[in-house]
Amino acid sequence: MELIDRYLQAVRFWLPRRQQDDIVAELSEDIHAQVEERQAALGRPLTDIDVEELLRRRGSPVLVASRYLPQESLIGPLLFPIYRFVIVVVTICVAGSIGLSWLVALIIRSLGIVAGRPGVANPGALWSSLWVSLFCSAGVVTLIFAILERTEAKARLPRTWNPRTLPPLRPAHLIPRSSSVIEFAVSLCLLVWWGLNMASPLTLRFGALRVALAPGWTWIFLSILVFALGNTALSAVNLMRPWWTTRRVASRLSLDALGSVIFCGLLRANIVTGVAWPGATPEQAGAAVIGVNHWLAQMFPYAIAACLVIFAVNAWRLIRVKRRSSLDAVVA
Amino acid sequence: MNPDTLENLRLELRRGSLVLAVLAALRSEQYGYTLRRVLAEHGMEIEEGTLYPLLRRLESQGLLASEWREHEKRNKRFYRLSADGRRILVRLLADWQSIDASLRTIVKEHDHGTH
Numbered sequence: 001m002e003l004i005d006r007y008l009q010a011v012r013f014w015l016p017r018r019q020q021d022d023i024v025a026e027l028s029e030d031i032h033a034q035v036e037e038r039q040a041a042l043g044r045p046l047t048d049i050d051v052e053e054l055l056r057r058r059g060s061p062v063l064v065a066s067r068y069l070p071q072e073s074l075i076g077p078l079l080f081p082i083y084r085f086v087i088v089v090v091t092i093c094v095a096g097s098i099g100l101s102w103l104v105a106l107i108i109r110s111l112g113i114v115a116g117r118p119g120v121a122n123p124g125a126l127w128s129s130l131w132v133s134l135f136c137s138a139g140v141v142t143l144i145f146a147i148l149e150r151t152e153a154k155a156r157l158p159r160t161w162n163p164r165t166l167p168p169l170r171p172a173h174l175i176p177r178s179s180s181v182i183e184f185a186v187s188l189c190l191l192v193w194w195g196l197n198m199a200s201p202l203t204l205r206f207g208a209l210r211v212a213l214a215p216g217w218t219w220i221f222l223s224i225l226v227f228a229l230g231n232t233a234l235s236a237v238n239l240m241r242p243w244w245t246t247r248r249v250a251s252r253l254s255l256d257a258l259g260s261v262i263f264c265g266l267l268r269a270n271i272v273t274g275v276a277w278p279g280a281t282p283e284q285a286g287a288a289v290i291g292v293n294h295w296l297a298q299m300f301p302y303a304i305a306a307c308l309v310i311f312a313v314n315a316w317r318l319i320r321v322k323r324r325s326s327l328d329a330v331v332a
Numbered sequence: 333m334n335p336d337t338l339e340n341l342r343l344e345l346r347r348g349s350l351v352l353a354v355l356a357a358l359r360s361e362q363y364g365y366t367l368r369r370v371l372a373e374h375g376m377e378i379e380e381g382t383l384y385p386l387l388r389r390l391e392s393q394g395l396l397a398s399e400w401r402e403h404e405k406r407n408k409r410f411y412r413l414s415a416d417g418r419r420i421l422v423r424l425l426a427d428w429q430s431i432d433a434s435l436r437t438i439v440k441e442h443d444h445g446t447h
Contacts, residue, residue, distance in 0.1 A: 058381065
């Protein structure tokens, strides 16, 4: 029966000190009563294997002890939904800010602005700092909520709740008017500026600087004009009817897809064929053309990544709006 | 259907009933092992890992009283219903009978509606 004593000792370890003797005495009595009953049924003393089986059925020592302990949790069911929301927000903020730094660092590196100063724009270091920052921020948030769980604030939460403080009803898939106003203004400015200044066939003038462009420029000019026109029209409609519909989300998706194709195509088109400014030698002008085209080509992967993000956001919005429309149809 | 769902629902259904069964069985004094056997004989099987913590909880709530006593050459802890426990058992049994009657009516009405 040494196995039973070892079992009881292991259970005792997990029990609160004040209750150890009492609980273990009762548990011991119960196990011995069960052993006696089993022996009477079998007509022989129990072997070690029998005892082992009997103890296994009772469960591991920590499991048995846990049933005597009060149920505890680091963050209880009342605060947990708030905790989860805060964790998501903090994670997005931390990852977003570090991701932005990472992108800026990559661009700075590719431009060679900080050549010779690797510490400034080291994507590897930023990548590792992302994990450290995420773990630290999640740890701090968890700690704060664990403290809140054990303070009076949690108990006051349901009592201080007031129905009048509830946020007003929001229409489904609302488009904030502020964003529509900004989008409309920017699109209109782009449309006017583009139409007035970039229409010159194959040669652009910026003060004393002249830029000669490849023949493909005409198509790019027209495509961007169509894109700006579409954007202006869509933002005007969004301003007047500030909620997303399936058709308008699909239009947004198509426009952004068109913009992505134009932009990425522009980067890889070797669009600049010549530059000239007062006092420039042919060698300087040639180097400038190669430099500009090379820089544009280098931006291509980042542009692809940005376009994919925009596409994913629009696709997700389309799915949500479609799902909501189907639900509304079912309810109606 | 997920078999775990049925098992969880059964557990939930039994949880409240077990308290009632234990309180009712302890109108006469019992120690843990015999209490478990009495409950099993009446179709309310309960694991020792569930029974003993439940007995402690009910005792800490003042519904049970217990004492260690020698019985058949071994020390055993005997439980019985306290005076508070008796009063609460009466109230709980009334509630249970009311729930049982309501459920029977609901199930009966539903059966009439579907046939």
